[in-house]
Amino acid sequence: MSRIPREFDPQLIAEQSAKERRIYHDENTSKEPMASVLANNPEIYFVPPQRRSDWGKWTFKPGSYYDTTIGAKHSYWQDYDLPKPTKDIDRLRDDLVRWGYCKVEGALSEEQVAAMRQRVLDQAEGESLAGIAQRTPSGQNINSCINKGRCFELFIEQHPDAAQGGPLVEQLVTEALGEGWICNSLIAAISLQGGVPQALHQDQGNALDSTSPMMVNVLTAITDLDETTGGTLLIPGSHTVLAEALRQGKPVGKLPPAINLDAKAGTMVIIDGRVLHGTGINHTDSPRIVMLNAMQKPWLRQQENWMLSVRPEVLERASPKLLHRMGYQATTGTQTNEGHGFGARGLPDEAAGALVDFRLAADRGDYERVGQLGPQSGADELNAPYILRDVVAKARAGGVSAPVGIGSQGLVSGDR
Ligand SMILES: [Fe+2]
Incomplete structure (x- = not known):
C-alpha cells in the first residue's frame, strides 16, 4: 500500500491551522452583531x-x-x-x-x-x-x-x-x-x-x-x-x-x-x-x-424539513405553488435529487426540477435509487425500476429537453 503524503496527516494539518493562519477566520467566527448588542444593552x-x-x-x-x-x-x-x-x-x-x-x-x-x-x-x-x-x-x-x-x-x-x-x-x-x-x-x-x-x-x-x-x-x-x-x-x-x-x-x-x-x-x-x-x-x-x-431566499436551508415532514395526502393535493414554496422545486444549485434538477430554474410546476415524485415513491416504499453500476452489472440492475427514469420521462413528456437526468447515452449527471 502506498504511503499517504505527510501533508494529509490530520495532526500536521491541525498544527498548521492556528487562528492567525486561517482564511476568513474573523468573519466565520464573529458573534456580531449580537455580541455588541448584548454588551451595550x-x-x-x-x-x-x-x-x-x-x-x-x-x-x-x-x-x-x-x-x-x-x-x-x-x-x-x-x-x-x-x-x-x-x-x-x-x-x-x-x-x-x-x-x-x-x-x-x-x-x-x-x-x-x-x-x-x-x-x-x-x-x-x-x-x-x-x-x-x-x-x-x-x-x-x-x-x-x-x-x-x-x-x-x-x-x-x-x-x-x-x-x-x-x-x-x-x-x-x-x-x-x-x-x-x-x-x-x-x-x-x-x-x-x-x-x-x-x-x-x-x-x-x-x-x-x-x-x-x-x-x-x-x-x-x-x-x-x-x-x-x-x-x-x-x-x-x-x-x-x-x-x-x-x-x-x-x-x-x-x-x-x-x-x-x-x-x-x-x-x-x-x-x-x-x-x-x-x-x-x-x-x-x-x-x-x-x-x-x-x-x-431559495438557497437558504429552511426551518421546517418539508422534504420529510409533510404528510403524503397533503403532498398529493398540493398546488404547484405550494410545492414550490415548500422547496419541492430544485434548481441547478439547490436540492437536486439524483441529478434531477440540473438546468432547472426553480419555478412552480417546472418538471425539470420537480421533486415530489421522489418523496411519494419513498412513501410507497418503492423508491429505487441508482446505486453502483458498471460493465459487469446484470440485466436486473440495468433495468431496475429507478424512479429517476419515471421522473425524467415525465419531464420529457412535458417538453423538457436535456440536460436533465437520462441522456441518449444513458445516465448523465446533467449540465454543470
Ligand atoms: Fe424570531
Missing part, C-alpha cells in the same frame, strides 16, 4: 426559566426590555411615525424599509380569522390530549401546521381563500426577497398567562452584506396584539442599525427601547428578518395567537 437579554418547576415563577424586572408598551403610548416612540395598519402599498413599502416592519390591515377577514383561531385552539387541545404538546417558555407552539388543516395549506400560498390580503403581501415579500423565494416554516405560536418573554433576537442570523433582507417573517395576528396580550417585543429600525454596524465593522451601541407590537386580529405584519424582536408577555387569561410564516 444588557437589559435586553432575559434567559427564561429552563426547569418545569420554574414555570410561571419568574420575577418581573421593571425597566427591562419586556416591561414596555405599544409605540403610541411609549414616551420614547410616541412622536415617531411608526408603522400604521394600512392597505396602501406605498405606505407599507416605506414602513418596511424604514422601520423593518409594516402592517397589512385586514389581510384576513373576520371569518378567516375565526376559522384559523378555532383550528389552532382545537389542534392545541388535541396535541395536549395526545401528550405531544410542544410547550415553549411562552406557552405552546403548533409546529408543521401544513399537516394540520387545509386552511394552513392555503395560508402558506397566501391564497385569498385563507388570507384575503395575500396578493398584496406576496408583492411586498417578492420586492423584499426577489423572485423565487420559498417558505421557511409555518408555526402557530400561542402565548399563555404565566409565560415568559423571549430574548430579543434576529431571525436572519447570519451577517450578509446586503441592504435587503434574506428573510422576512409574515406574522399574522389571530388574536388582538397589544401591551396586555403579549404583543411581540421589537425595536423599530433595529434592522438597519445592526446591518450598518456590521457593514462598518463597528460594535452596535446603545439601542432605542423595545415596544410591544400592536395589531388587530387579521393584520399581517411583514417583519424584516434582521429586526430585533421576541415574544412578549401575555398578562391576560386568554391565549394570544400569532401565525409565524417566514419566507426566505
